[in-house]
Amino acid sequence: MIRVLLPPHLRTLARVNGEVSLEVQAPVTQRSVLEALELRYPMLRGTIRDQVTQQRRPFLRFFACEEDLSHESPDSLLPEQVVTAAEPFVILGAIAGG
Amino acid sequence: MSKVRVLVGTRKGAFILSSDAKRKDWEVNGPFFGGWEIYHLKGSPADPNRLYASQSTGWFGQLIQRSEDGGKTWEPVGNQFAYDGVPGTHQWYDGTPHPWEFKRVWHLEPSLTDPDTIYAGVEDAALFRSTDGARSWQELSGLRSHGSGPRWQPGAGGLCLHTILLDPSDPARIFIAISAAGAFRTDDGGKTWTPINRGLRSQYIPDPTAEIGHCVHHIAMHRSRPGVLFMQKHWDVMRSDDAGESWREVSGNLPTDFGFAIDVHAHEPETIYVVPIKSDSEHYPPDGKLRVFRSRTGGDEWEPLSKGLPQSDCYVNVLRDAMAVDSLDACGVYFGTTGGQVYASADAGDSWTPVVRDLPAVLSVEVQTLP
Numbered sequence: 001m002i003r004v005l006l007p008p009h010l011r012t013l014a015r016v017n018g019e020v021s022l023e024v025q026a027p028v029t030q031r032s033v034l035e036a037l038e039l040r041y042p043m044l045r046g047t048i049r050d051q052v053t054q055q056r057r058p059f060l061r062f063f064a065c066e067e068d069l070s071h072e073s074p075d076s077l078l079p080e081q082v083v084t085a086a087e088p089f090v091i092l093g094a095i096a097g098g
Numbered sequence: 099m100s101k102v103r104v105l106v107g108t109r110k111g112a113f114i115l116s117s118d119a120k121r122k123d124w125e126v127n128g129p130f131f132g133g134w135e136i137y138h139l140k141g142s143p144a145d146p147n148r149l150y151a152s153q154s155t156g157w158f159g160q161l162i163q164r165s166e167d168g169g170k171t172w173e174p175v176g177n178q179f180a181y182d183g184v185p186g187t188h189q190w191y192d193g194t195p196h197p198w199e200f201k202r203v204w205h206l207e208p209s210l211t212d213p214d215t216i217y218a219g220v221e222d223a224a225l226f227r228s229t230d231g232a233r234s235w236q237e238l239s240g241l242r243s244h245g246s247g248p249r250w251q252p253g254a255g256g257l258c259l260h261t262i263l264l265d266p267s268d269p270a271r272i273f274i275a276i277s278a279a280g281a282f283r284t285d286d287g288g289k290t291w292t293p294i295n296r297g298l299r300s301q302y303i304p305d306p307t308a309e310i311g312h313c314v315h316h317i318a319m320h321r322s323r324p325g326v327l328f329m330q331k332h333w334d335v336m337r338s339d340d341a342g343e344s345w346r347e348v349s350g351n352l353p354t355d356f357g358f359a360i361d362v363h364a365h366e367p368e369t370i371y372v373v374p375i376k377s378d379s380e381h382y383p384p385d386g387k388l389r390v391f392r393s394r395t396g397g398d399e400w401e402p403l404s405k406g407l408p409q410s411d412c413y414v415n416v417l418r419d420a421m422a423v424d425s426l427d428a429c430g431v432y433f434g435t436t437g438g439q440v441y442a443s444a445d446a447g448d449s450w451t452p453v454v455r456d457l458p459a460v461l462s463v464e465v466q467t468l469p
Contacts, residue, residue, distance in 0.1 A: 007157070043161075046160065047161070051180070059156055060158075
């Protein structure tokens with residue numbers, strides 16, 4: 001199982017509390033995690049990555065194991081601690097007011 | 099007894115205000131989609147409990163929500179707005195080419211007859227249609243691929259298609275408006291489009307009478323006379339009696355003819371309402387006095403309506419989609435402000451009362467008159 005931590009607005013949209021646990025087939029990458037997430041929660045399609053370009057939305061970042069993975073290739077393997085569920089894959093909204 | 103339901107989109111969520119036909123006591127429900135920008139929500143004329151809402155933020159992009167029970171519960175539906183073919187470029191603010199990029203849905207216009215058919219006006223400017231209750235969207239690309247498309251430029255708020263008027267007497271005829279390209283009309287259901295800007299004069303473009311390039315802020319019609327259109331342009335209030343083929347100015351004695359909102363009385367096709375705003379650089383009412391102006395002559399002659407509205411130190415704006423009317427007798431008129439007030443008049447504008455005072459900035463107001 002892969003643990004995913006969503007920002008609060010997306011937890012509301014997906015009607016979940018806390019972390020989400022997903023079954024993800026190897027290889028575990030940003031792309032495979034996001035595809036599993038969007039398959040389980042179709043209302044999240046387009047909210048994390050653009051539906052047409054599949055690019056990460058610019059005000060979102062991907063963190064794991066105290067590293068910023070936002071600019072890694074979507075097909076790079078995620079850290080082993082994420083694969084073993086020791087650490088969550090964190091989707092974070094940029095901090096901004098207003 | 100009839101009821102009214104006022105659908106309010108704000109910078110931080112949607113609100114639904116309900117009252118009986120007296121329009122004195124109001125129930126306020128919301129926020130729905132708290133924290134999200136709700137540019138617009140509107141009900142289907144064919145099924146009043148079918149509502150659609152445009153929900154977006156800079157973080158998470160665009161969502162469309164649908165309700166089947168008058169706004170009690172909502173379901174996210176289709177949010178993929180893909181331009182047809184290679185999008186190409188329009189002009190950027192400095193006149194250089196800029197690729198077409200989808201940003202958000204400004205306006206949702208449900209079909210007059212089919213609850214599952216709905217139009218969406220988007221930024222960067224394009225018109226989309228869904229025929230499956232907003233689950234999937236297809237662009238009516240004949241508009242964007244009109245030969246003038248590469249010359250369209252954004253207004254200060256973006257290159258947005260913000261007005262969609264469906265002709266009740268001709269299902270193939272649709273009017274739209276884009277800031278700052280101007281107004282367009284189709285007579286074949288959206289396949290081909292004609293700019294309808296003859297008579298508009300805009301000093302902020304090189305040729306003030308050009309075919310396109312006018313910053314049209316909003317257009318309104320009375321359903322009994324769909325060939326008569328009223329326009330609030332960036333500056334100037336305009337009128338067309340020939341479905342947009344030509345326009346004439348009807349600003350008359352308005353204190354300023356800059357503004358955003360314009361609407362038509364439900365039962366008097368020659369009675370129209372605007373909210374004059376000081377200027378394009380000062381988006382608030384002149385002299386700190388919030389006044390709606392009403393013309394009972396289809397323009398030219400205007401009277402201020404101020405009873406119940408703040409007449410000192412008021413510096414709010416009323417945005418283009420933030421005014422609506424109900425169809426009760428007497429006609430109710432409603433508008434929302436960027437200060438978070440929603441004002442209602444149950445006597446066609448003679449007097450006003452605030453329904454709510456402290457919402458987030460109001461982006462849109464629509465009204466449903468229910469049996």
